[in-house]
Amino acid sequence: MKKDDSIKFLQGNEACALGGITAGARFFAGYPISPASEIAELSSLLLPQRGGIYLQMEDEIASIAAVIGASLGGMKAFTSTSGPGLSLMQENIGFAIMAEAPCVIINVQRFGPSTGVATRPGQADVMAARWGTHGDHGIIVLAPTSVQECYDLTIEAFNLAEALRTPVILLTDATLAHLREKVVTKTDKELSIISRQKPHQVTGDYQPYRPGPNGVPVLPDFGDQNILRITGLVHDHDGYSTPKPQTAGDLVHRLLQKIEGATGLMPTPRYFGSNDPEIVIISFGISARSSREAVNRANDQGVKARLMQLPTIWPFPEEAVRNACSDAKAVLVAEMNSGQICREVRACGIQREKVVGVNRADTAVITPGEILQAIKEVMIL
Amino acid sequence: MSIDYSLYLAKERLPHLWCPGCGHGIILKNMLISMAEMEVPREKALLACGIGCSGRAGDYVNIHRFQGTHGRTLAYVTGIKMAHPELKTFCIMGDGDCSAIGIGHLIHAARRNVDVTAIVPNNLNYGMTGGQFPPLTPGESLTSTSRSGKAEPDMDLCRLAAEAGANYVARTTVYHVVEMKKRFIEATSNKGFSLVEVITPCPTYYGRYNQLGNAHEMIEWIKNKTVPLHKYEEMSVKNQEQHFWRGKLVEKHKPDLYTRYWQHERGMDHRA
Numbered sequence: 001m002k003k004d005d006s007i008k009f010l011q012g013n014e015a016c017a018l019g020g021i022t023a024g025a026r027f028f029a030g031y032p033i034s035p036a037s038e039i040a041e042l043s044s045l046l047l048p049q050r051g052g053i054y055l056q057m058e059d060e061i062a063s064i065a066a067v068i069g070a071s072l073g074g075m076k077a078f079t080s081t082s083g084p085g086l087s088l089m090q091e092n093i094g095f096a097i098m099a100e101a102p103c104v105i106i107n108v109q110r111f112g113p114s115t116g117v118a119t120r121p122g123q124a125d126v127m128a129a130r131w132g133t134h135g136d137h138g139i140i141v142l143a144p145t146s147v148q149e150c151y152d153l154t155i156e157a158f159n160l161a162e163a164l165r166t167p168v169i170l171l172t173d174a175t176l177a178h179l180r181e182k183v184v185t186k187t188d189k190e191l192s193i194i195s196r197q198k199p200h201q202v203t204g205d206y207q208p209y210r211p212g213p214n215g216v217p218v219l220p221d222f223g224d225q226n227i228l229r230i231t232g233l234v235h236d237h238d239g240y241s242t243p244k245p246q247t248a249g250d251l252v253h254r255l256l257q258k259i260e261g262a263t264g265l266m267p268t269p270r271y272f273g274s275n276d277p278e279i280v281i282i283s284f285g286i287s288a289r290s291s292r293e294a295v296n297r298a299n300d301q302g303v304k305a306r307l308m309q310l311p312t313i314w315p316f317p318e319e320a321v322r323n324a325c326s327d328a329k330a331v332l333v334a335e336m337n338s339g340q341i342c343r344e345v346r347a348c349g350i351q352r353e354k355v356v357g358v359n360r361a362d363t364a365v366i367t368p369g370e371i372l373q374a375i376k377e378v379m380i381l
Numbered sequence: 382m383s384i385d386y387s388l389y390l391a392k393e394r395l396p397h398l399w400c401p402g403c404g405h406g407i408i409l410k411n412m413l414i415s416m417a418e419m420e421v422p423r424e425k426a427l428l429a430c431g432i433g434c435s436g437r438a439g440d441y442v443n444i445h446r447f448q449g450t451h452g453r454t455l456a457y458v459t460g461i462k463m464a465h466p467e468l469k470t471f472c473i474m475g476d477g478d479c480s481a482i483g484i485g486h487l488i489h490a491a492r493r494n495v496d497v498t499a500i501v502p503n504n505l506n507y508g509m510t511g512g513q514f515p516p517l518t519p520g521e522s523l524t525s526t527s528r529s530g531k532a533e534p535d536m537d538l539c540r541l542a543a544e545a546g547a548n549y550v551a552r553t554t555v556y557h558v559v560e561m562k563k564r565f566i567e568a569t570s571n572k573g574f575s576l577v578e579v580i581t582p583c584p585t586y587y588g589r590y591n592q593l594g595n596a597h598e599m600i601e602w603i604k605n606k607t608v609p610l611h612k613y614e615e616m617s618v619k620n621q622e623q624h625f626w627r628g629k630l631v632e633k634h635k636p637d638l639y640t641r642y643w644q645h646e647r648g649m650d651h652r653a
Binding site: 059068077222223229 | 439459462646
């Protein structure tokens, strides 16, 4: 029988590294941290074989900085880390947003805050990923639920980063990182791989930051004939700094709009279970895995429950959440934190008393049994 | 004969924002002249700047420009140079940027021997924020955060970079303009990590707090405080504390990071 190389048995971390390289990443810079290490390890092995670069930097600040530098030099670039490293990267994530440097940051969530428990999972970096860097900004955050999705969503993360010239964060966790599952891989030829647009013509008065299609500027790389001027300061279309209120307002508005206006490109919620639900469970990442099993069991017991799994966490899919929840008697939000997504669900305008958090924040994965129990409790009410 | 460096200068952006008497313009001009003498193609030149007064140099050039977050310039350019090893890369980082918040990246860029020319205009204080003391401010100096004299000692950035592994290290001053240009050319011609520290006046803050007079007098003060390296080495420690040395500290020719990386990975190099 012919061996099918496309089907692999991988860890989540390995799937992220392979996904990134399949998406065209040729640069990785990182700093060792549990539980993300295997992403760096596999990248260090595979990238040089493909003409790519692996750098181990002195800390996470330098890692994201080198990633941004390589990206502006024209390479698709990524890094991986966990909570403490994500905290250190925050200033430069904001810089990448402002400078419009496409890159992917894979944050393998562990239990926190601070050093927490380095080898155990958590899902408490949802708000850190959204609001960790200062100033008004938009950010794209994706969350895989399986090892297959670690692979698929890393590719999606690169596509979104390149299409919109912005950093994209992938939130996995310690469980997914080391879970081994079957993964169907594809070659870049079989996938729709997006790469950033570059200017077609060389002109002396090229304006790097003139908004292009959908508000995304068409920037050259460093070393191109067209001159690139990058700064984290508020800048005009030429890339020169200016404190003018009009320029500052227009720039920040465009950067926000570029993300908010592109939600059509982002992975949409996935639904499992009853089509006519009384109970809707909203979840993401590894918690959605347990939720799916809970929904199956509830359906088997005659309870009309449905799972809404969010592969895109930010921008938060408000409209889809409102639609999914409008006819439900109760909405459960299952997550391994103290209610970060639950707060967003409520902010969508869903009746406060209808929304119930199912939380576990103690280093253990939330179980299907716990979620099923929560379903039964709201059914009695 | 004057060298035409106008190709690299964004004349329409002038006048610059630096205070009268500031030395940053002299340093930028010498950097551009050295580029002109080396005939660096405009699109193959990159100026990467830090944050602070000297960081604004990038607003007056017409070459590729990068300005990132405070202190991280050398980490960014490590990535840029791995993607684009042929870019002639100059980094202008102020003394606070490079010796305080960015000191870790300086050590590691020097250790890795990243092929860049790091220019550190040392005006002995944080100018942009109002004249506070960074590590390179001489002990006892008056600054806006050391009104009774700086209690902490200063440090020698050049010796640190040399110890960390830089290929080329030199120090000069804005008084010694001819030497400055020569150092920039030597530094840039030497592949690998090069650092040139340039002592420069800040009459607005450091000079005013320490009663060093106007811009002209402050440049005189720098000249009088500075001795050639060999003379400095013969001085007593107490006397050394009162002086800056200038000269070339290190000139080596170890392979740079990019070269070493691909030499090492060559067996696996699948590129054309």
